Amino acid sequence: MRTFSLAAGGILAVMMLSSTATAAELRVLAGGAMTAVWAGLKPKFEQTSGHKLDIFFGTTPNLIKEATSGKPFDVGVVPVEVMRDAGARSHFAAGPTLDIARVGLGVAVRAGAPKPNISTPDTLKAALLQAESVASIPESATGYSIARVFERLGITEQMKAKMKAQPTPAEVVAVVAKGEAELALFLMNVLTVPGLDVVGPFPADLQQDVVFTAALGAGTKEAAAAKALVDYLKTPDAISVIKSKGMTPG
CATH class of the missing domain: 3.40.190.10 (Periplasmic binding protein-like II)
Incomplete structure (x- = not known):
């Protein structure tokens, strides 16, 4: 029994070390209007994934400047207007982005x-x-x-x-x-x-939603963890947080 306990303890220790080794710190660019949403999402994602998030909040011009500054980042969840800037878009992974939330x-x-x-x-x-x-x-x-x-x-x-x-x-x-x-x-x-x-x-005839969309950074070295974050943003848990903060998912 003692031998079994030691073996089980050894396996657990290996699993914990493996989890620590694969944990990443992700730098995220995010629209400032989603600050309250991220206050709810960040601890939940960190607890369930083991990854840590360092979030830079900004307006569209700030986010464009940050994306093109040469500083590394792993994920962006930004207003679609950021992606319409050719310089900024080139610093995100190619392909379609994923809409996460919108609000009027x-x-x-x-x-x-x-x-x-x-x-x-x-x-x-x-x-x-x-x-x-x-x-x-x-x-x-x-x-x-x-x-x-x-x-x-x-x-x-x-x-x-x-x-x-x-x-x-x-x-x-x-x-x-x-x-x-x-x-x-x-x-x-x-x-x-x-x-x-x-x-x-605003009246319906004049209403315009601001849409926040997600994409991986083109230069991320933590692609698996970054993808895990984007996938998490579409889970029922994340959707519940987005709704609770007055935004519409997707």
């Missing part, structure tokens, strides 16, 4: 503040023109989508003077929560937080 545009005000009517394109236009200031991130996938809405409404020039540009989604929330800007225009999942009251999504 919305409007929020400081908690307790009056909510404007934005139920139709005309009422949204009126609310935007009446607002003294709006907070968003013009240089981001979300900002590009909002700019297209302004263009369709014919208010591009008027909104330039009202825009209070912010560097991160958290800052968009903060300036409106503190009353430093009247409206927050951003992704619905980011706006659904304490300190803000969501007015609602």
Whole structure:
């Protein structure tokens, strides 16, 4: 029995060493609007896989800059606009990308503040023109989508003077929560937080989803672990986290 126990212990030790040897640290490029999603996904994936994640969050321009900087990365889960930049796309593995999550545009005000009517394109236009200031991130996938809405409404020039540009989604929330800007225009999942009251999504005729898509880094040396992460993002466990954070899977 003692011999069997020693043998079993030896096998277990080998298995543990093997698991440690195959564990990888993956550098991930991720859209900043998915910060809350990754806060839920990261510990779950690390616990089940043994791999560790080092996540770089950024806006579309930041992610393009990071992807083309020469710094190694293993996986990107980024707005599709990043993949439309030829320079950035060349640093990801060839072939189709895999859509992971999407979310639409919305409007929020400081908690307790009056909510404007934005139920139709005309009422949204009126609310935007009446607002003294709006907070968003013009240089981001979300900002590009909002700019297209302004263009369709014919208010591009008027909104330039009202825009209070912010560097991160958290800052968009903060300036409106503190009353430093009247409206927050951003992704619905980011706006659904304490300190803000969501007015609602953009009208259906104007709504544009921002889509986050995944691909391996072209130069990854941890292809098996990187693929395991991308595969994990399509599991029921990951889908449940994505839904719980106000995003639609796929």
